[in-house]
Amino acid sequence: xxxxxxxxxxxxxxxxxxxxxxxxxxxxxxxxxxxxxxxxxxxxxxxxxxxxxxxxxxxxxxxxxxxxxxxxxxxxxxxxxxxxxxxxxxxxxxxxxxxxxxxxxxxxxxxxxxxxxxxxxxxxxxxxxxxxxxxxxxxxxxxxxxxxxxxxxxxxxxxxxxxxxxxxxxxxxxxxxxxxxxxxxxxxxxxxxxxxxxxxxxxxxxxxxxxxxxxxxxxxxxxxxxxxxxxxxxxxxxxxxxxxxxxxxxxxxxxxxxxxxxxxxxxxxxxxxxxxxxxxxxxxxxxxxxxxxxxxxxxxxxxxxxxxxxxxxxxxxxxxxxxxxxxxxxxxxxxxxxxxxxxxxxxxxxxxxxxxxxxxxxxxxxxxxxxxxxxxxxxxxxxxxxxxxxxxxxxxxxxxxxxxxxxxxxxxxxxxxxxxxxxxxxxxxxxxxxxxxxxxxxxxxxxxxxxxxxxxxxxxxxxxxxxxxxxxxxxxxxxxxxxxxxxxxxxxxxxxxxxxxxxxxxxxxxxxxxxxx
RNA sequence: GGUGACGUGGCCGAGGGGUUAGGCAGAGGCCUGCAAAGCCUCCUACGGCGGUUCGAAUCCGCCCGUCACCUCCA
Numbered sequence: 001x002x003x004x005x006x007x008x009x010x011x012x013x014x015x016x017x018x019x020x021x022x023x024x025x026x027x028x029x030x031x032x033x034x035x036x037x038x039x040x041x042x043x044x045x046x047x048x049x050x051x052x053x054x055x056x057x058x059x060x061x062x063x064x065x066x067x068x069x070x071x072x073x074x075x076x077x078x079x080x081x082x083x084x085x086x087x088x089x090x091x092x093x094x095x096x097x098x099x100x101x102x103x104x105x106x107x108x109x110x111x112x113x114x115x116x117x118x119x120x121x122x123x124x125x126x127x128x129x130x131x132x133x134x135x136x137x138x139x140x141x142x143x144x145x146x147x148x149x150x151x152x153x154x155x156x157x158x159x160x161x162x163x164x165x166x167x168x169x170x171x172x173x174x175x176x177x178x179x180x181x182x183x184x185x186x187x188x189x190x191x192x193x194x195x196x197x198x199x200x201x202x203x204x205x206x207x208x209x210x211x212x213x214x215x216x217x218x219x220x221x222x223x224x225x226x227x228x229x230x231x232x233x234x235x236x237x238x239x240x241x242x243x244x245x246x247x248x249x250x251x252x253x254x255x256x257x258x259x260x261x262x263x264x265x266x267x268x269x270x271x272x273x274x275x276x277x278x279x280x281x282x283x284x285x286x287x288x289x290x291x292x293x294x295x296x297x298x299x300x301x302x303x304x305x306x307x308x309x310x311x312x313x314x315x316x317x318x319x320x321x322x323x324x325x326x327x328x329x330x331x332x333x334x335x336x337x338x339x340x341x342x343x344x345x346x347x348x349x350x351x352x353x354x355x356x357x358x359x360x361x362x363x364x365x366x367x368x369x370x371x372x373x374x375x376x377x378x379x380x381x382x383x384x385x386x387x388x389x390x391x392x393x394x395x396x397x398x399x400x401x402x403x404x405x406x407x408x409x410x411x412x413x414x415x416x417x418x419x420x421x422x423x424x425x426x427x428x429x430x431x432x433x434x435x436x437x438x439x440x441x442x443x444x445x446x447x448x449x450x451x452x453x454x455x456x457x458x459x460x461x462x463x464x465x466x467x468x469x470x471x472x473x474x475x476x477x478x479x480x481x482x483x484x485x486x487x488x489x490x491x492x493x494x495x496x497x498x499x500x501x502x503x504x505x506x507x508x509x510x511x512x513x514x515x516x517x
Numbered sequence: 518g519g520u521g522a523c524g525u526g527g528c529c530g531a532g533g534g535g536u537u538a539g540g541c542a543g544a545g546g547c548c549u550g551c552a553a554a555g556c557c558u559c560c561u562a563c564g565g566c567g568g569u570u571c572g573a574a575u576c577c578g579c580c581c582g583u584c585a586c587c588u589c590c591a
Binding site for chain 2 (some may be wrong): 015034035041042044045048049051173177178179190191203205227228249250252253254256262281282283284285331333334335337339342343346347405407409415480488502505506
């Protein structure tokens, strides 16, 4: 499925939307900064991870090979607090204490939240990266990288650790615009106590000496743990090479994290070529118009939303959450609201209904019970129309991942299929099925590609509620047959109160759970 | 103080010098025992002030407002 399309993305480095041109034509190698696994990931985290997923899907859709690496940070890096109190904790250690005796050690905690993270990843129908390297499994190459930086004169050791010497890298600031040491210093909070032996306030830790840390490794500088920025540079180089096509992450990572990654990586490769050609950053989302924060009560982890209500969640269809996150372009401010989530759930249902129509038509065709096209083949053009719709959907994605536009175009196809309804011929249904598959491969909103791998689905047939509903519907059907519409409507009201909506059609009565977010 | 982004109808959100985004909500219609679902129709906005232009929501300038980062929050 090759095409002449080019994926265009906004490059933070150039401040412009530009075509992505892989170093190896037709093969996109990219890295996306993953989570620190000290708690459940929230919806904002996943807005960023979703961007990487969409890059992978869009690149694949235009016929490129992709090598997609996304790390899992399972080393506790410093919090601000422990700069104040050097014997203090990093955020993983803090999490361990916060959780009491739930985890026997910090590795158990990391394992638990890594597994939870991967569950959420699959639930949201994000494609699995080709490699998900864990920081703790790549400490040796990190130490080697730090050694090389010291040898090359880009780093120096103090009593507290090893620091990158920003002065040795003239391009420092090219990503964020933060170039001046004075300006940066002016903004640094007073309470931050820094290593007094640092040569420049911009210098950042490559290695932290700390023989008391819960996670520590042996290094030429004694026991300690690696700096935050070095893990991404090293793991990216290990799996993708010294120079990559694209590096993605949340907007907060522009500075300092990605600025520092560039400084390290380009100092190590030292050949004048950029570490990453394109830098893509996803904006923070807001919730109901406000910054998402636990104190405001508008903080949502993925599982807060998607877990069944019986398990304390809100029972939101994970694909509806995905659809919501797609409804705003990654680069624009996005206001996450319950209203949008509800609208999205409705849209997902329309896709699923369309898929069901297609499936029915395919079954009819297999049974030799196909409808003949009426008149002069009114459906003959369906395949062409859907091909056009898909082409425009892909165009939208290639235009800086314009997901709202892509969703709007794809929705034309859904309307088309709903409009045909039961008149869909088997031949048309095959075109429609292809379109659904393509659209799902690109946007991931029709069905979850990971279904079957894990994730229990809440199949209505297994629901004890279903039996009760069916019994009531049987009674209602009898009442309707008897012309007792008062009784029939009373039963419908009862079901409505149970969160069930009833749909009568010429083929009988169906029911489903109402969307309630 | 420095750096970067953004301001579109009742709401969410595209587009981007002259011509419909789309969805939700709302109104009307078809269908239905009545509904629901589905289908059809309607609902014309771009923060403010200047400037460029035959013409600006779109380009430029200024202002106002919102968001983010400035040593480890996606």
